[in-house]
Amino acid sequence: MSTLIATVQSELMDAINNDELILPTLPEVALQVREAAEDPDVGISELSKVISNDAALTARIIKVVNSPLLRSSSEISDLNMAVARLGMGYTTNLAMGLAMEQMFQATSDVIDRRLREVWQRSTEIAGISHVLCRHFTRLPPDQATLAGLVHQIGILPILTYAEDNGQLLNDSFTLEKVIERLHPELGQRILQAWDFPPALACVPVEHLDFDRQTPQQDLVDIVQVALLQSYAGSEHPLGKIDWTGVDAFRKLGLEVIEQSLSADEDLSASMEAATQMLQA
Numbered sequence: 718m719s720t721l722i723a724t725v726q727s728e729l730m731d732a733i734n735n736d737e738l739i740l741p742t743l744p745e746v747a748l749q750v751r752e753a754a755e756d757p758d759v760g761i762s763e764l765s766k767v768i769s770n771d772a773a774l775t776a777r778i779i780k781v782v783n784s785p786l787l788r789s790s791s792e793i794s795d796l797n798m799a800v801a802r803l804g805m806g807y808t809t810n811l812a813m814g815l816a817m818e819q820m821f822q823a824t825s826d827v828i829d830r831r832l833r834e835v836w837q838r839s840t841e842i843a844g845i846s847h848v849l850c851r852h853f854t855r856l857p858p859d860q861a862t863l864a865g866l867v868h869q870i871g872i873l874p875i876l877t878y879a880e881d882n883g884q885l886l887n888d889s890f891t892l893e894k895v896i897e898r899l900h901p902e903l904g905q906r907i908l909q910a911w912d913f914p915p916a917l918a919c920v921p922v923e924h925l926d927f928d929r930q931t932p933q934q935d936l937v938d939i940v941q942v943a944l945l946q947s948y949a950g951s952e953h954p955l956g957k958i959d960w961t962g963v964d965a966f967r968k969l970g971l972e973v974i975e976q977s978l979s980a981d982e983d984l985s986a987s988m989e990a991a992t993q994m995l996q997a
Contacts, residue, residue, distance in 0.1 A: 719891060719894075721884065721885070721888060721891045722891050722894050722895060725878075725882070725885055725891065725895050726895055726898060726899065729875065729878060729895070729899055730899075733902075733903065733906065738874055738878075739874070739877075740874060740903075740906065740907050740910050741820055741870075741873045741874060741877075741907060742911075743813070743816075743817070743911055744816045744817065744819055744820065746767070746768070746770065746771040746774055746812070746816050747812065747813040747816040747817065749767050749770075750764070750767055750768060750809055750812045750813055750816070751809060751813060753767045754805060754806070754809040760805075761797060761800045761801050761805065762797060764800055764805060764808065764809070765796045765797045765799075765800045768796060768800070768808070768812055769796055771816070774812060774815060774816055775796050777815045778796065778799050778800070778803075778808065778811065778812060778815070779793060779794065779796065779799050780994060781799075781803075781811060781994045781995070782799040782802050782803055784990060784991075784993070784994035785990045785994075786847075786848075786987060786990050786991055786994060787802075787803070787994075789802065806857065806859060807857075807858075807859040809859075810857075810859040810860060810862065810863045811859055811862065811863075813863065814843065814862060814863045814866040814867070814995075815866075815995070817866060817867070817870075818836055820873060821833060821835060821836040821873070823876065823877070823880055824880070825880045825886065827886060828876050828877075828879060828880045828886070831876055832872075832873075832876055835869050835872050835873075835876075837996070838869065838947075839865060839866050839867070839868065839869055840865075840866065840992060840995040840996050841947055841992050842865040842866075842868060842940060842943045842944055842947060843861075843862045843863070843864075843865030843866045843991075843992075843995055844862075844865070844988060844989075844990075844991035844992030844993070844994070844995050845865070845943035845946055845947060845988045845991065845992065846861040846862060846864060846865035846939045846940055846943040847861055847862045847865070847991045848984065848987045848988045848991050849861070849939050849942055849943055849946075849969065850862075850939050852984065852987075853969040853970055853971065854934050854938075854939065854969060856934065856935070856936065856939070860916070860917065860936060861936060861939045861940075862991075862995070863917065864917055864920045864936040864937075864939065864940050865939075865940055865943060866995075867904070867908060867913075867917065867920065867921065868904070868920050868921055868924050868940050868944075869900060869904065869921070870903075870904045870907050870908065870921060871899065871900035871901060871902065871903030871904030871905070871906075871907060871921050872896055872900045872903075872904075873907070874903055874907070875892075875895060875896050875899060875900060875903065876896075879892055900921065901921050901922040901923075901924075901925060902921075902922055903921075904920075904921025904922065905918055905919060905921050905922040907921075908920075908921065916935060916936055917936060919937065920936055920937055920940055923937045924937055924940045924941050924944060927941065927958060927962070927963045927965075929964065929965075930964045931964075931968075933968070934965075934968040934969060937965070938964075938965035938968050938969060939965075939969070941963060941965040942963075942965050942966060942969055942971070942978075945958060945960060945963065946978050946988075949978075
């Protein structure tokens with residue numbers, strides 16, 4: 718391990734353990750949406766009012782409800798109708814996830830570009846997770862979507878740190894190594910700080926454990942399969958993992974896999990549609 722990697726890793730871990738690292742906070746609109754959703758007296762119109770305070774988020778929710786995966790016979794242009802169509806729970810998780818996009822921006826061009834790449838990858842995994850969840854599990858698709866959107870959330874504070882550290886900013890190899898080693902644990906800490914339920918908070922740290930075995934299918938299984946599917950056929954290290962040895966596939970009822978899930982045209986089209994509905 719290079720001296721710079723060791724130094725940066727040590728500094729970040731010390732900052733984490735001493736509660737000195739400033740973890741990202743949820744955007745205000747996401748907090749307001751969650752607070753409204755947790756109030757038993759709040760209904761569709763009140764939740765819609767909270768979301769309507771953010772014009773960009775409103776447009777995104779309406780785009781999602783009109784996507785090929787979810788649209789009804791007639792187009793929906795009203796936020797109230799969109800929330801009614803999606804349901805309170807689905808709308809809440811979707812709004813929280815989509816609101817996070819505003820966090821993936823930076824003043825440095827290098828970091829800004831990297832953050833946008835992370836978000837792009839997160840929306841792709843979220844889209845695939847949404848479809849896998851609907852086809853192969855009985856888990857809520859909105860939770861699977863949110864799990865995909867946050868599986869790399871731990872990269873945020875590392876890139877923020879890099880933005881203020883010229884040496885790291887100009888050394889992409891070291892930066893990638895630091896991200897690789899630290900983002901899973903950081904991600905879990907962030908989601909715990911955000912009071913995410915344990916089933917979601919464990920996703921950043923467990924989705925790369927391809928030896929994990931649990932009795933029942935969970936959100937980590939979905940994200941794992943989505944991640945490996947996204948890299949299928951590529952030269953990336955994750956593209957070379959033997960799927961038959963990953964228990965998540967068995968738990969989703971995908972034990973016999975002759976080729977990439979993309980070979981199923983309907984499934985592939987759904988994954989593409991789900992990814993597009995999450996991207997601006």
